[in-house]
Amino acid sequence: MLAFGIPESKLWGIISAGLAIVTIALVTVWAQENPMTSIYSQTGYLGKPNWTHNRVAFHIVLMVGGFFVSQIFGAIMWIFLSDKLWAQLIHIFFESSGLITMAIGLLAAVYDKNVINTAHLTTMHSWYGIFCISLYSISYMYGFLLGMLPAYFPNIELKLITNLRSFHGLLGQLSFCLSILSIVTGIMDQFAMTGCEYINLTLTTPDTDPGANYYGK
Numbered sequence: 001m002l003a004f005g006i007p008e009s010k011l012w013g014i015i016s017a018g019l020a021i022v023t024i025a026l027v028t029v030w031a032q033e034n035p036m037t038s039i040y041s042q043t044g045y046l047g048k049p050n051w052t053h054n055r056v057a058f059h060i061v062l063m064v065g066g067f068f069v070s071q072i073f074g075a076i077m078w079i080f081l082s083d084k085l086w087a088q089l090i091h092i093f094f095e096s097s098g099l100i101t102m103a104i105g106l107l108a109a110v111y112d113k114n115v116i117n118t119a120h121l122t123t124m125h126s127w128y129g130i131f132c133i134s135l136y137s138i139s140y141m142y143g144f145l146l147g148m149l150p151a152y153f154p155n156i157e158l159k160l161i162t163n164l165r166s167f168h169g170l171l172g173q174l175s176f177c178l179s180i181l182s183i184v185t186g187i188m189d190q191f192a193m194t195g196c197e198y199i200n201l202t203l204t205t206p207d208t209d210p211g212a213n214y215y216g217k
Helices: 008-030 055-080 084-115 124-152 158-194
Strands: none
Touching: 008 055, 008 124, 055 084, 084 124, 124 158
16 A cells, blocks of 8 residues: 555654654753753753763663664664565664663663662553563564574474564564553653652642643743
């Protein structure tokens, strides 16, 4: 099926690539340095990632700008590249990049909580994240073993290979959906901490202007 003269699969691939680039841009802006002397010091920026002073920013930049985006580019390679060997190699590159950024991002979050003596797995974000990381790791290893099958079992049926690849794709889709849930709940958690302190507000009149609760605006 064509849309705007473009095959539907490629159109969705273009949209996905565009959204991935927008994601990188938004994360870059969100994680810019935010000196308190700036007139923009109360806009909820994460601040510049720093392993000593701002590990949370490291976690978010790596998980969103690295892990999440790598999943998108890793998947759409199969849509744009007709050469299956190159598609597979680039797919492996992006998925491996996702695995590495995911591991470092997870380390940043765990280390940060240990340093400030905060309990782990206390939010929906953390549980979604654990499920996502576990499923992605399983999918990665499954894909690696799947790629080795033809070499060790040259007489394996093509239909079986196709079915196994379909299951690998399903695992990837599920882990991607979980990563979206992790990001959304993570942003909600972060925004609650950096955006609006409703918990400390004592209202004497009906809250007719919620925007005024953010940073005293």
